[in-house]
Amino acid sequence: MKRITIDPITRLEGHGKITLFLDDQGDVENAYYQVPEFRGFESFCEGRPVEEMPRITQRICGVCPLAHHMASVKAGDAVYGVTPPPAGRRIRELAYNAFVSGDHATHFFVLSGPDFFVGPDADPAQRNILGMISKLGVRLGQRVLRHLGESHEVIAMLGGRFVHPVMALPGGVAKAVTPEMQTRLIEIGESMVEFGQFSLGLWRDMVLGSQEYHDMIMGDTYLHRTHSLGLVDANKQLNFYDGNVRIVDVEGHEVAYYPPADYAQHIAEHVEPWTYIKFPYLKHFGWQGMVDGMESGVYRSTPLARLNVTEGLSTPLAQQAYEEFYDYMGGKPVHATLATHWARLVEMLHAGEKVLAFARHEELTDPDIRTIPTETPHEGVGIVEAPRGLLTHHYITDEQGILTKVNLIVGTTNNNAAICMSVKKAAQALIGGGKEITQGLLDRVEMAFRAYDPCNACATHAAPGDMALEVLVYDHHGELVADLSRVPAEGRA
Amino acid sequence: MDKLKLAVYWASSCGGCDIAIVELGEHLLELAKLADIVFWPCAMDFKYSDVEAMDDRHIDVCLFNGAIRTDEDEHIAHLLRRKSKVLVAFGSCASEGCIPGLGNIKGPDHALARAAFETPTTDNPERVMFAPRYAMPEGDLTLPALTVQLRTLEQVVPIDFTIPGCPPNHEQIWNAITAVVENRLPEAGSLLGVDPRTVCDQCPRTRLGKIQVERFFRPHEILPDPERCLLEQGLVCAGPATHAGCGALCVKAMMPCRGCYGAPDGVLDQGSELLDAIVAGMAGESDAEIRRVVSTIVDPVGTFYRFSLGASLLHALKKSPLESGQRCETQRDGARGEGEHA
Numbered sequence: 080m081k082r083i084t085i086d087p088i089t090r091l092e093g094h095g096k097i098t099l100f101l102d103d104q105g106d107v108e109n110a111y112y113q114v115p116e117f118r119g120f121e122s123f124c125e126g127r128p129v130e131e132m133p134r135i136t137q138r139i140c141g142v143c144p145l146a147h148h149m150a151s152v153k154a155g156d157a158v159y160g161v162t163p164p165p166a167g168r169r170i171r172e173l174a175y176n177a178f179v180s181g182d183h184a185t186h187f188f189v190l191s192g193p194d195f196f197v198g199p200d201a202d203p204a205q206r207n208i209l210g211m212i213s214k215l216g217v218r219l220g221q222r223v224l225r226h227l228g229e230s231h232e233v234i235a236m237l238g239g240r241f242v243h244p245v246m247a248l249p250g251g252v253a254k255a256v257t258p259e260m261q262t263r264l265i266e267i268g269e270s271m272v273e274f275g276q277f278s279l280g281l282w283r284d285m286v287l288g289s290q291e292y293h294d295m296i297m298g299d300t301y302l303h304r305t306h307s308l309g310l311v312d313a314n315k316q317l318n319f320y321d322g323n324v325r326i327v328d329v330e331g332h333e334v335a336y337y338p339p340a341d342y343a344q345h346i347a348e349h350v351e352p353w354t355y356i357k358f359p360y361l362k363h364f365g366w367q368g369m370v371d372g373m374e375s376g377v378y379r380s381t382p383l384a385r386l387n388v389t390e391g392l393s394t395p396l397a398q399q400a401y402e403e404f405y406d407y408m409g410g411k412p413v414h415a416t417l418a419t420h421w422a423r424l425v426e427m428l429h430a431g432e433k434v435l436a437f438a439r440h441e442e443l444t445d446p447d448i449r450t451i452p453t454e455t456p457h458e459g460v461g462i463v464e465a466p467r468g469l470l471t472h473h474y475i476t477d478e479q480g481i482l483t484k485v486n487l488i489v490g491t492t493n494n495n496a497a498i499c500m501s502v503k504k505a506a507q508a509l510i511g512g513g514k515e516i517t518q519g520l521l522d523r524v525e526m527a528f529r530a531y532d533p534c535n536a537c538a539t540h541a542a543p544g545d546m547a548l549e550v551l552v553y554d555h556h557g558e559l560v561a562d563l564s565r566v567p568a569e570g571r572a
Numbered sequence: 573m574d575k576l577k578l579a580v581y582w583a584s585s586c587g588g589c590d591i592a593i594v595e596l597g598e599h600l601l602e603l604a605k606l607a608d609i610v611f612w613p614c615a616m617d618f619k620y621s622d623v624e625a626m627d628d629r630h631i632d633v634c635l636f637n638g639a640i641r642t643d644e645d646e647h648i649a650h651l652l653r654r655k656s657k658v659l660v661a662f663g664s665c666a667s668e669g670c671i672p673g674l675g676n677i678k679g680p681d682h683a684l685a686r687a688a689f690e691t692p693t694t695d696n697p698e699r700v701m702f703a704p705r706y707a708m709p710e711g712d713l714t715l716p717a718l719t720v721q722l723r724t725l726e727q728v729v730p731i732d733f734t735i736p737g738c739p740p741n742h743e744q745i746w747n748a749i750t751a752v753v754e755n756r757l758p759e760a761g762s763l764l765g766v767d768p769r770t771v772c773d774q775c776p777r778t779r780l781g782k783i784q785v786e787r788f789f790r791p792h793e794i795l796p797d798p799e800r801c802l803l804e805q806g807l808v809c810a811g812p813a814t815h816a817g818c819g820a821l822c823v824k825a826m827m828p829c830r831g832c833y834g835a836p837d838g839v840l841d842q843g844s845e846l847l848d849a850i851v852a853g854m855a856g857e858s859d860a861e862i863r864r865v866v867s868t869i870v871d872p873v874g875t876f877y878r879f880s881l882g883a884s885l886l887h888a889l890k891k892s893p894l895e896s897g898q899r900c901e902t903q904r905d906g907a908r909g910e911g912e913h914a
Contacts, residue, residue: 117689131791139586254826
């Protein structure tokens with residue numbers, strides 16, 4: 080048995096490792112995606128005051144701290160049975176949509192863009208954002224950096240700081256919006272909408288315009304027929320910040336629609352001893368292992384899954400992009416994993432339109448931004464759509480609001496089984512059959528899991544580089560027979 | 573002059589320190605002119621074997637973020653110490669343990685049990701535990717094992733400097749980098765790039781007089797006056813016991829400081845320093861009055877030691893360095909979890 084270990088996977092949030100086992104013919108027998116890291120937040124959050132949790136749980140992820148901040152404060156609202164005043168809620172939603180817009184752009188342009196605009200068969204030293212800029216032009220690079228900067232600016236303006244902001248607490252937000260701030264927020268909103276349209280245009284021209292990418296997107300190598308899950312508003316339309324969870328099955332039929340507090344009736348988490356992250360599945364179907372199809376409990380919670388779940392989008396430009404997406408892909412639901420990139424860009428435009436709408440709201444500057452809680456605290460669940468998937472915080476407290484039990488199901492975890500399956504399927508399709516294992520083939524394996532943006536990827540904000548693999552091939556005696564690792568890092572900056 | 577050889581590493585961390593470096597923005601392009609980044613797993617291709625193949629002291633400066641939570645973190649800490657002329661504990665996790673240092677109160681066995689067996693959505697009837705080595709039908713899979721305690725970098729290897737903050741402010745990072753490039757390094761063991769005062773000195777709020785708190789409030793319970801000292805208004809604020817450097821970002825955003833820049837110069841234990849400041853600001857003469865005021869503070873350990881428990885004197889009393897680096901009970905050889913796939 081040969082073994083290929085991809086360890087460490089670089090340019091990701093946290094640590095990751097992929098091990099491929101080859102049989103005697105050199106075909107892929109099995110593939111394991113492992114998360115070799117454990118930090119224990121569910122344990123040490125016990126004993127903490129619930130209002131501090133938005134600041135504490137951010138430290139789970141410095142790349143998407145605002146997602147944890149919002150899920151946590153919504154759980155805090157629920158624990159106290161308190162509703163923020165309209166301006167408080169608007170400020171939260173404005174910030175959150177600006178965050179989603181920036182985060183999606185980071186993933187697409189910094190991490191995945193090079194696969195499409197430079198290409199998997201290019202020299203790996205060129206397959207990064209710098210290579211992409213040299214191909215598409217410096218003005219594109221400047222435009223991307225400006226967009227990321229504007230997303231950071233909104234969060235720092237409303238929350239004091241970009242990494243680990245201090246915006247929200249149970250009952251509302253800490254800081255009101257002034258008319259000067261509103262003027263700038265409107266400018267940024269307009270810029271975000273424009274950037275969303277620009278990005279979709281780029282996708283249309285550069286990716287869909289290429290026969291090779293069209294075939295990769297529509298082909299079987301990157302296809303998994305799974306159930307889809309997402310957060311929707313009262314119209315069953317996508318909402319990143321609030322709503323009920325809706326699940327549609329492989330065929331697109333609704334199988335569940337529930338308020339956040341009912342999450343444990345629908346989701347359970349399987350445990351494997353070889354990775355520190357668990358495998359959530361739909362209880363409706365049960366855990367059947369890592370397989371797709373109608374009978375399986377495996378679901379996805381990604382930009383693609385969210386579009387499969389939503390009944391259209393509430394903003395006009397994104398709605399148009401959504402219709403174009405399903406027309407092109409041949410109807411709803413879509414299961415082509417690589418189409419997740421396209422769905423992410425549709426969401427990015429939607430988030431930009433939402434930022435602009437909130438920024439223009441005449442009552443955004445209302446100074447009434449907080450409701451002081453008066454109820455006795457007890458239990459609450461807060462759910463948001465993190466860029467990578469549904470994020471659930473569940474807190475139980477004593478009468479003082481001190482946590483006694485905490486449960487967290489984070490975005491990427493939802494997709495753990497699907498990521499494992501996607502890596503395995505792509506590896507089996509691409510490696511073996513006596514073919515030489517080339518860098519281009521390995522990059523195509525990487526593309527299988529990069530589509531999920533496993534909260535890994537996002538750490539590359541504006542930094543150069545393609546996701547590197549250390550690929551070591553061992554024979555069945557455990558002897559190293561080939562080292563297919565990427566270019567050395569020395570000298571690159 | 574040869575370009576500076578710079579390395580950036582993350583051990584047990586959230587990634588926010590790496591983002592703070594990316595936040596250098598245009599300075600990042602200047603940095604590319606001044607330094608070769610020889611190792612940065614967050615942003616660039618690398619292999620551990622590249623680092624192992626380097627001569628000792630090949631790296632001029634290594635910015636090490638993240639705490640030491642696993643045996644792998646410890647291994648990399650030793651490796652990078654050997655390969656680096658200057659090793660910097662970068663950010664709160666590496667320098668003082670940060671929020672995950674609160675995990676030392678109950679320890680990793682509690683945390684593993686919560687995650688693997690006990691949360692309401694966990695489905696694990698056979699009580700499978702995460703295993704450092706596990707035999708699958710095709711071969712063994714390995715995971716780094718958790719150590720008994722989360723440790724700071726300095727508790728594992730000698731360090732040269734510290735850049736505090738969760739995460740460090742990007743201006744401060746740039747100050748530190750230029751100090752290195754221009755060979756203006758302070759005395760070994762110092763903090764790099766920060767204002768030598770406390771957060772209170774950078775805070776724009778005004779204090780009316782001697783603080784006389786009659787009861788403490790929690791942040792969600794009151795709407796504080798936007799101009800006045802938060803501590804004076806009864807909100808526990810770590811400003812007086814926290815090193816300056818951030819520019820008082822949280823207090824300017826209407827929220828109290830929680831102390832992520834660590835202890836001020838000359839203070840060994842941030843939590844006891846904050847306790848001292850809080851007690852000094854309490855109203856009341858009799859024991860009963862003092863007791864009543866104290867009782868309005870919830871979660872004292874998690875508040876006073878929010879970021880610094882890992883580096884606190886409490887930690888030093890608890891475990892020897894040798895013990896604290898051992899695998900936790902749950903993951904010791906032969907413990908449940910090690911085994912064959914069913």
